[in-house]
Amino acid sequence: KAGVTQTPRYLIKTRGQQVTLSCSPISGHRSVSWYQQTPGQGLQFLFEYFSETQRNKGNFPGRFSGRQFSNSRSEMNVSTLELGDSALYLCASRGAGLASNEQFFGPGTRLTVL
Amino acid sequence: QQQVKQSPQSLIVQKGGIPIINCAYENTAFDYFPWYQQFPGKGPALLIAIRPDVSEKKEGRFTISFNKSAKQFSLHIMDSQPGDSATYFCAAISESGSARQLTFGSGTQLTVLP
Numbered sequence: 001k002a003g004v005t006q007t008p009r010y011l012i013k014t015r016g017q018q019v020t021l022s023c024s025p026i027s028g029h030r031s032v033s034w035y036q037q038t039p040g041q042g043l044q045f046l047f048e049y050f051s052e053t054q055r056n057k058g059n060f061p062g063r064f065s066g067r068q069f070s071n072s073r074s075e076m077n078v079s080t081l082e083l084g085d086s087a088l089y090l091c092a093s094r095g096a097g098l099a100s101n102e103q104f105f106g107p108g109t110r111l112t113v114l
Numbered sequence: 115q116q117q118v119k120q121s122p123q124s125l126i127v128q129k130g131g132i133p134i135i136n137c138a139y140e141n142t143a144f145d146y147f148p149w150y151q152q153f154p155g156k157g158p159a160l161l162i163a164i165r166p167d168v169s170e171k172k173e174g175r176f177t178i179s180f181n182k183s184a185k186q187f188s189l190h191i192m193d194s195q196p197g198d199s200a201t202y203f204c205a206a207i208s209e210s211g212s213a214r215q216l217t218f219g220s221g222t223q224l225t226v227l228p
């Protein structure tokens with residue numbers, strides 16, 4: 001099975017711009033979660049989508065949003081970028097059933113805000 | 115509020131040594147405790163996981179010890195190798211409906227010297 005894929009891998013934006021990141025989960029997985037990783041704050045949960053519905057949201061401002069499509073692919077959007085949004089954005093997918101706690105991460109999108 | 119505390123922040127051992135990484139949690143609703151390994155430029159990879167009804171779990175050279183009453187768990191790496199040099203994260207999952215939100219520790223940077 002192919003793993004979780006994220007595009008683009010690297011992105012450079014300037015303050016005030018907006019950005020959209022994409023994630024394709026493992027085939028058959030219906031849940032997609034997004035995490036932000038920074039040296040200072042570590043790994044922090046952004047939100048989770050399951051069957052096109054946001055199931056849970058972390059403590060991030062409304063500038064961070066996401067959505068999931070019927071094929072389980074997900075996008076996250078960050079509007080009005082700030083310098084502090086520079087981070088590695090990770091997407092994780094999980095399957096259903098007894099193994100549903102296992103989350104598999106993609107390689108991440110490295111966002112740099114100048 | 116840091117719900118999963120991880121120590122040490124960094125660890126250096128000789129090849130063949132047994133590094134031990136410790137984590138403590140606060141939320142008694144956590145019901146699944148995975149460990150992730152992350153190499154530079156990669157997303158975290160699931161290494162091993164444990165549930166609170168088990169006190170120890172071994173997979174290859176990796177062992178998790180779990181103390182439910184103390185709300186602590188630890189990762190032991192037997193016969194460590196230079197290829198084990200990576201950052202290790204403990205995590206915990208709290209269930210919120212069907213959502214699965216990973217709460218991560220701050221990470222331990224492990225260096226195994228040849």
